[in-house]
Amino acid sequence: MTDRPMNDGYDVVIVGGGAAGLSGALTLARARRSVLVIDAxxxxNTPAEGVRGLPALDGIAPTEYLARVRAEVRGYGAHVVDGEVEAVGRTGDGFAVTSADGRTxxxxxxxxxxxxxxxxxxxxGLRDRWGRDVLHCPYCHGWEIRDRAVGVLGCGPLSVxxxxxxxxWSADVTFFAHTVPPTDEEAEQLAARGIRVVAGTVASLEVAGDRLVGVRSADGTVVERAVLVVAPRMVARAGFLTGLGLWPVEHPSGAGEHIPCDPGGATDVAGVWVAGNVADPSAQVGAAAAAGAAAAIRINADLVAEETRRAVAARRDPFSAEHEARVCASVLGDRRHGL
Known part of the structure; x- marks a missing residue:
């Protein structure tokens, strides 16, 4: 982690500082919770030129968007640090979050x-063009590639x-069967929409002047294309959760892996919520931010319920009340020492 000052304990630690994590942090910090965001x-979306379809911020550079939200989050006293979480484990009635540099x-x-x-x-050549003229989401990039020569690589269950x-977005679309040739029904659908199908595997991309100009098949045939759309396999970054018994599972769409959760982001492990692409691979920035805020609201409600139970117990037991006072003083002390 970075050398920025941090406390030993927080109400909520958020792993990941993208749209979902920072939105959750903003909601929790405004609820006067002590919050730490750890971002790798x-x-x-780093390769993308801009965030598209985000109301009032359409086209903003991803780095600028994150910088703005980080500043807002810090303005409410939350801590945001750079670092990578290596492991998470249970400790008492909470969690110990350990970073790659050994801090917990x-x-x-x-x-x-x-x-x-x-x-x-x-x-x-595919990776080199990723985010420029090798794309995946028409709702993120469709307007920008409208009326161009578009190719779609058959490589997954969502390719057709x-x-x-x-x-x-374009009347000039070619489907390259590659490793996922269309079924008879799909071939009929593609033909009905005027989409050409090229059989065989794709060997490479043709690039000239730092732009995609064609797709070369294994037989040497080159089809001129300005854009190639692929469906990547999307795999949740969640290896650090295995110590809690949380493992990524196949997403129902067949597009990859995710961490399952209920509509509010709660997982099967009490006290752990998920939001954004780790739970929903198809979520765009706006949807991820909304999911982060929704999860944060439920986390705060869960903490309030716990604090209420403790307060009731303290009212009934003076010794418990004394202990509760010490706990509250400790939590408030953490908040007073926020950035």
Whole structure:
């Protein structure tokens, strides 16, 4: 983690400082909770030129968006640090969060917003063009590639669906069967929409002047394309949760792995919530931010319920009341020493 001053314990530790994590932090900090955000600094949308479809901020650079929200979060007293979480374990009625550099902090509750990794097909040149003219989401990039020559790589269960979607933005769409040739029904759908199907595997991309100009098949045929759309396998960044018995599972869409949760973000492990792409691979920035805020509201309600139970117990037992006073003083002391 960074050398910024931190407390030993927080009401909530948030793992991941993207839209979901920072939105959750903003909500919790405004609820006067002590909050620590630990961010590994590898946002999924870094290659993109701008965040699209975000009301009032459409087109803002991803780095600028995160910097703005970080400043807002810190303005309410939350701590935001750079670092990578290596492990999380139980400690008493809370959690111990350990970073890669060996530092450990305590948390009463945990919000995981660590996002996902896009695993791309093994096609030479694909990774180099990712986020520029190799794309994945028509709702993120469709307007920018409208009326251009678009290719869709058949590489996953959502590939045909992508091709049919992209037809909304361009009349010139070609589906490269690659490793996922369309079924007879899908082939009929593609043909009905005027989408050409190229059989065989894709060998490489053709690039000229730092721009995509074509897709080369294994037989040497080159089809001119300005954009290639792929469906990556999306895998949750959640290995550090295995110590709590939380493992990524296959997403119902077949697009990858996620951490399951209820509609409010609560997982099967008491005290642990998830939000953003680690739970919902398809969530855009706005949806991820909304999920982070929703989870934060439920976390705060859970903490209030716990504090109320303790207060009632303290009222009935003077010795318990004395202990409760010490706990409250400690928590308030942590908040007074916030950044």
């Amino acid at each position: 600094g590898a946002p999924r 902090v305590r948390a009463r509750r945990l919000l995981v917003t660590s996002g996902l990794v896009d695993e791309l097909p093994n096609v030479p 669906h992508q091709a049919l979607l992209l037809r909304q």
